[in-house]
Amino acid sequence: MNSTTYSIPLAIGAIPPYLQFVAFGCVLAVGYNIWWALVSERRLPGFPVATLEGQGLPPKESYFKDASGTIASGLKAYAGPFQIITGTGPKIVLPNKYADELRNRPELDFNEAFRKDFFAHYSGFDGFRASLDNPTLIPSTLRVKLTQSLGLVTNHLVDEATSALHQLYGEDREWQSIAVKQHNLNLVARLSSRVFLGRPICRNEQWLEIAKNHTVDSFLAARDLRAQHFFMRPIMHYFMPHNKNIQRHYTDAKRIISTEVERRKIRAQILLEAGDKPPKVSDAIGWMVEMAGGKKVDYVAAQLSLTVASIHATTEALTIALLDLVSHPEIIPQLRKEIIEVLGDAGWSKQALYKMKLMDSFLKESQRLHPPSDVSMNRKVMRRLTLSDGTVLPKGARLMVAARFRDAEIYPEPDAFDATRFLRLLNNTSSNSPHHYVSTSAEMFAFGTIRCHGKHACPGRFLASAELKIALSHMLLKYDWKLDKSDTMPRFFANETAHMTNPGLKLMVRRRTEEINLDLDVDPDLIDVED
Numbered sequence: 001m002n003s004t005t006y007s008i009p010l011a012i013g014a015i016p017p018y019l020q021f022v023a024f025g026c027v028l029a030v031g032y033n034i035w036w037a038l039v040s041e042r043r044l045p046g047f048p049v050a051t052l053e054g055q056g057l058p059p060k061e062s063y064f065k066d067a068s069g070t071i072a073s074g075l076k077a078y079a080g081p082f083q084i085i086t087g088t089g090p091k092i093v094l095p096n097k098y099a100d101e102l103r104n105r106p107e108l109d110f111n112e113a114f115r116k117d118f119f120a121h122y123s124g125f126d127g128f129r130a131s132l133d134n135p136t137l138i139p140s141t142l143r144v145k146l147t148q149s150l151g152l153v154t155n156h157l158v159d160e161a162t163s164a165l166h167q168l169y170g171e172d173r174e175w176q177s178i179a180v181k182q183h184n185l186n187l188v189a190r191l192s193s194r195v196f197l198g199r200p201i202c203r204n205e206q207w208l209e210i211a212k213n214h215t216v217d218s219f220l221a222a223r224d225l226r227a228q229h230f231f232m233r234p235i236m237h238y239f240m241p242h243n244k245n246i247q248r249h250y251t252d253a254k255r256i257i258s259t260e261v262e263r264r265k266i267r268a269q270i271l272l273e274a275g276d277k278p279p280k281v282s283d284a285i286g287w288m289v290e291m292a293g294g295k296k297v298d299y300v301a302a303q304l305s306l307t308v309a310s311i312h313a314t315t316e317a318l319t320i321a322l323l324d325l326v327s328h329p330e331i332i333p334q335l336r337k338e339i340i341e342v343l344g345d346a347g348w349s350k351q352a353l354y355k356m357k358l359m360d361s362f363l364k365e366s367q368r369l370h371p372p373s374d375v376s377m378n379r380k381v382m383r384r385l386t387l388s389d390g391t392v393l394p395k396g397a398r399l400m401v402a403a404r405f406r407d408a409e410i411y412p413e414p415d416a417f418d419a420t421r422f423l424r425l426l427n428n429t430s431s432n433s434p435h436h437y438v439s440t441s442a443e444m445f446a447f448g449t450i451r452c453h454g455k456h457a458c459p460g461r462f463l464a465s466a467e468l469k470i471a472l473s474h475m476l477l478k479y480d481w482k483l484d485k486s487d488t489m490p491r492f493f494a495n496e497t498a499h500m501t502n503p504g505l506k507l508m509v510r511r512r513t514e515e516i517n518l519d520l521d522v523d524p525d526l527i528d529v530e531d
């Protein structure tokens with residue numbers, strides 16, 4: 001036996017047994033990780049792979065260069081389902097004709113599809129984890145409590161818009177150029193936080209920084225991890241700057257929210273001791289505590305989860321709506337007329353928002369032409385599923401369904417912006433029609449799937465609609481808007497399958513005199529509590 005052959009066993013023998021055990025465990029864990037990643041990121045047999053037409057790129061590069069283009073190539077090349085190769089493995093893309101058949105299928109899971117793309121198992125992603133650990137709490141809180149309180153919430157939003165607009169867009173009667181998306185983000189963060197956490201916190205600068213940045217940092221942290229090699233992700237996530245940011249947000253949010261919860265407890269105690277009934281505070285902290293029914297919940301993570309789901313999407317919708325207004329200024333006087341008629345009659349209420357039918361149609365057209373994504377219904381197949389045409393969706397596969405936002409068969413002149421398109425459709429159909437801004441249908445699912453009873457249609461869409469209508473009413477009556485012709489930057493860009501507006505986008509704004517008073521004339525303390 002030469003020296004090299006017995007030196008290895010000798011060297012292993014010199015390692016203490018507990019370290020040998022740890023080392024063996026590590027080797028097993030690494031081996032399992034590699035095996036699992038290879039299996040789960042392998043192409044799915046039986047589904048053609050789409051790449052960008054005529055570019056000769058490998059599928060994954062094709063996806064990262066232009067995900068929407070890759071999907072469009074697939075839809076053009078194949079009549080049935082195909083796959084794209086994303087940073088976290090293959091996904092099946094199904095043409096829109098499958099949408100109705102797939103909605104509410106028990107074999108498909110929304111949260112599990114989300115888990116893999118958003119790394120909910122890694123530290124820092126507490127907001128994402130909150131919605132997965134307790135998948136019904138937030139959607140049911142929004143569906144039940146928010147819907148019940150929408151009248152009260154309308155007053156809160158108007159009060160917050162009154163205060164925030166003045167501070168954010170100013171009183172200057174000369175034209176000024178502003179970075180409009182940043183301003184809108186500040187506005188939406190305040191409006192949404194008013195509903196989620198109540199009045200003191202929605203104006204707390206530190207919370208607002210978290211609310212604005214947590215969404216962006218969470219998406220960037222997840223995107224950076226998706227772009228990493230799977231093998232490096234468990235280590236790299238500790239060192240990536242966006243991930244460090246989201247961990248810090250959680251710690252800071254915990255301090256702010258715990259202080260507020262403590263403040264409420266003390267106030268309730270004082271009132272109880274004085275023989276009074278503590279008021280029922282109408283915001284998402286109070287609602288979630290009621291809905292959880294004593295179950296242990298991480299309310300800080302749940303608030304971050306709400307923030308991530310809502311603020312970014314609503315800011316995008318508001319920014320795109322403003323862009324559409326300045327690009328089609330002929331609609332501005334008509335919208336102002338509607339706002340004056342509706343609010344001049346009876347003031348702010350849930351019903352007043354419903355009566356803003358032109359605004360509703362305008363928002364839906366804006367969403368149709370610039371949807372957050374060309375695909376929706378991200379799902380994971382939990383049990384093998386055979387579709388009516390014999391297509392087999394294998395267990396473990398992830399899928400998405402293509403929308404038909406610009407399909408000439410459904411929308412005549414599909415590339416033209418027509419603010420009254422959905423108003424006309426609405427007038428020609430029954431009141432329970434799919435043409436309201438908040439309605440979802442098989443073709444038009446910017447708020448998710450499908451018709452009002454689709455299980456995962458966005459439960460926050462009624463709040464989003466209220467925020468947008470209230471914000472736009474104030475913005476249109478109190479301000480003039482126009483394009484900033486010196487701004488030549490691209491207006492939109494894509495992040496994988498998501499489309500978004502350019503954060504540097506500029507618009508011109510100046511203060512005008514509103515025809516009617518839009519501000520609430522009541523003491524804000526009186527509208528903070530439920531009767």
Ligand code: HEM
Nearest residue numbers: 139309310313314317377446447448449456457458460464
């Ligand atoms: C214009 C703004 C918004 C858009 C475009 C939007 C869009 C969406 C979409 C596409 C989905 C996925 C549905 C599916 O895959 O079937 C979704 C889910 C969700 N949205 Fe929204 N959303 C918006 C605003 C909001 C707001 C304001 C909130 C919170 C108040 C919210 C909370 C949620 C939640 C909690 C889910 C997950 C639902 C579940 O797990 O069942 N969203 N949203």
